[in-house]
Amino acid sequence: KQEVTQIPAALSVPEGENLVLNCSFTDSAIYNLQWFRQDPGKGLTSLLLIQSSQREQTSGRLNASLDKSSGRSTLYIAASQPGDSATYLCAVLGGSQGNLIFGKGTKLSVKP
Amino acid sequence: SQTIHQWPATLVQPVGSPLSLECTVEGTSNPNLYWYRQAAGRGLQLLFYSVGIGQISSEVPQNLSASRPQDRQFILSSKKLLLSDSGFYLCAWSVLGTSYTFGSGTRLTVV
Numbered sequence: 001k002q003e004v005t006q007i008p009a010a011l012s013v014p015e016g017e018n019l020v021l022n023c024s025f026t027d028s029a030i031y032n033l034q035w036f037r038q039d040p041g042k043g044l045t046s047l048l049l050i051q052s053s054q055r056e057q058t059s060g061r062l063n064a065s066l067d068k069s070s071g072r073s074t075l076y077i078a079a080s081q082p083g084d085s086a087t088y089l090c091a092v093l094g095g096s097q098g099n100l101i102f103g104k105g106t107k108l109s110v111k112p
Numbered sequence: 113s114q115t116i117h118q119w120p121a122t123l124v125q126p127v128g129s130p131l132s133l134e135c136t137v138e139g140t141s142n143p144n145l146y147w148y149r150q151a152a153g154r155g156l157q158l159l160f161y162s163v164g165i166g167q168i169s170s171e172v173p174q175n176l177s178a179s180r181p182q183d184r185q186f187i188l189s190s191k192k193l194l195l196s197d198s199g200f201y202l203c204a205w206s207v208l209g210t211s212y213t214f215g216s217g218t219r220l221t222v223v
Contacts, residue, residue, distance in 0.1 A: 034211055100146075102155050104154070
């Protein structure tokens with residue numbers, strides 16, 4: 001059974017720092033991996049999607065990498081801003097029905 | 113463009129009352145549809161998914177049911193709510209291989 005783990009559970013950094021969020025998964029037979037952002041009391045906003053054949057994806061200050069063989073992904077946020085404060089969720093798509101399996105998230109706080 | 117609508121945004125219901133949450137998708141055909149629940153301090157749990165009209169798969173046995181009466185409509189129901197049904201319910205859609213798109217969620221509090 002696929003399990004997704006995100007480390008750390010919470011992170012507090014000063015504004016301007018570069019930071020890395022980690023995600024690991026137990027079954028490397030995934031179809032793709034997706035990073036989401038969730039603001040308090042809100043739905044999920046998709047940030048980046050990496051197909052299993054890809055190594056990384058970039059969007060603005062965000063860069064996500066995927067090492068499928070080792071079951072790991074990282075989300076790199078450059079020059080963090082207070083507006084980046086949110087919970088970041090990693091999810092992998094796998095299985096015959098293509099269901100998305102989520103980690104529990106990393107709660108990020110960027111201090112001005 | 114594709115959009116997903118979910119309502120209501122918040123709901124407070126007494127124990128034993130019925131539940132109906134609705135989700136509709138626009139701008140796509142024959143999507144896969146999903147209901148997730150996010151309980152306080154826990155991760156997102158897949159409750160139901162549907163690959164077509166009338167086709168529902170349940171991931172977790174529970175007090176809830178789902179239906180898909182139309183291609184782009186997905187409904188989550190309960191005949192009698194329990195306290196443990198409280199949580200944040202999210203509807204999502206996808207086409208296999210593409211990213212999932214989530215609705216804005218329904219905060220359900222059972223009292």
